[in-house]
Amino acid sequence: MLTLNQLTHSYTQPNNARQAEQTRLTFDLEVETGDIVALIGPSGAGKSTLLAMVAGFLSPDSGTLTIAGQHIDRQLPSERPLSLLFQDHNLFPHLTVFENIGLGLHPGLKLSQEDKESIVVAASRVGIQKYLDRLPEQLSGGQKQRVALARCLIRKRPLLLLDEPFSALDPALRKEMLELVRSLAKEQQTTVLMVTHSPEDALKIAGKCAFISQGKIRVFGPTQQVLEDPEDKELKKYLGC
Ligand SMILES: Nc1ncnc2c1ncn2[C@@H]1O[C@H](COP(=O)(O)OP(=O)(O)OP(=O)(O)O)[C@@H](O)[C@H]1O
Structure with missing residues (x-):
């Protein structure tokens, strides 16, 4: 509650x-x-x-x-x-999709093997597993929002x-x-x-x-x-x- x-x-x-x-x-x-x-x-x-x-x-x-x-x-x-998702998705432009999602787990991106696997799972869940190596500028607006949603999802708040x-x-x-x-x-x-x-x-x-x-x-x-x-x-x- x-x-x-x-x-x-x-x-x-x-x-x-x-x-x-x-x-x-x-x-x-x-x-x-x-x-x-x-x-x-x-x-x-x-x-x-x-x-x-x-x-x-x-x-x-x-x-x-x-x-x-x-x-x-x-x-x-x-x-x-809690996790937050705003219209301005707040992705870091110099980080890949994989890293941007990983930030939800660890702000310093010190990711264990298990963390890396859960990033892939979260990306597939929102349908962006093909774009894990891309930078945000190489994505459409909808794809960026999916990345931001995956970053929220992985935190399990x-x-x-x-x-x-x-x-x-x-x-x-x-x-x-x-x-x-x-x-x-x-x-x-x-x-x-x-x-x-x-x-x-x-x-x-x-x-x-x-x-x-x-x-x-x-x-x-x-x-x-x-x-x-x-x-x-x-x-x-x-x-x-
Ligand atoms: N920093 C501020 N200083 C003074 N008044 C503020 C400030 N921020 C918001 N307000 C006032 O507080 C009230 C509520 O604002 P708020 O932004 O929460 O409304 P909102 O429902 O989210 O509006 P919108 O749908 O336009 O985003 C408004 O009267 C607004 O003018």
Whole structure:
């Protein structure tokens, strides 16, 4: 179980009158192990802030964050039991596909024979085993995202954070990648939080959906119910119903 309990972050910035203006975002969420949750909501609602607090890039002012009962609030991003996949796949341009995937296992690439074998397995799982010797610049956008996904997969962390990772891909490839994430998550019992602007993508892979608005989760429930039978006024407006 992933639990966010009153997890709060406030941004302070000067306004036109040169006074400090605060934007306060507070999140409560409970996600069962192995569930895929889509985070949707209008621009500026707080989706990236939620993800950044879970990832550890942004410190909460208050509240708690636990995975399987363990507090991870104080851990550095690299110590947290999670992997991240963003639209910008963050591959290292001077390293081969093999090495880029290997970074998921060891930041210094000190790889045992077993590690090397698991890199090949992860690459085959996402369909890029033919390209292990290539550099990222010799790959298409979709192939690069597969490498990034393989790097996440090989880490076998219990939580995967996705921030619009496939939005630059064409519809067929995007669908294929989403299905791949779904089957990999099921295989490894990975809990997934996925920020998306696409209700269609949410319906494709997420069993649950959280609608975020003005720094809060306003609606949380089964994706189909949230998106196809919305009751909340703001959610209806967001969906254009
Ligand atoms: N560094 C910052 N300083 C001040 N305010 C910020 C900062 N980052 C975000 N905000 C504010 O916090 C709120 C939430 O922003 P956030 O980026 O989390 O929204 P979002 O839902 O991810 O938006 P989008 O879909 O456009 O990426 C917004 O009102 C935004 O203006």
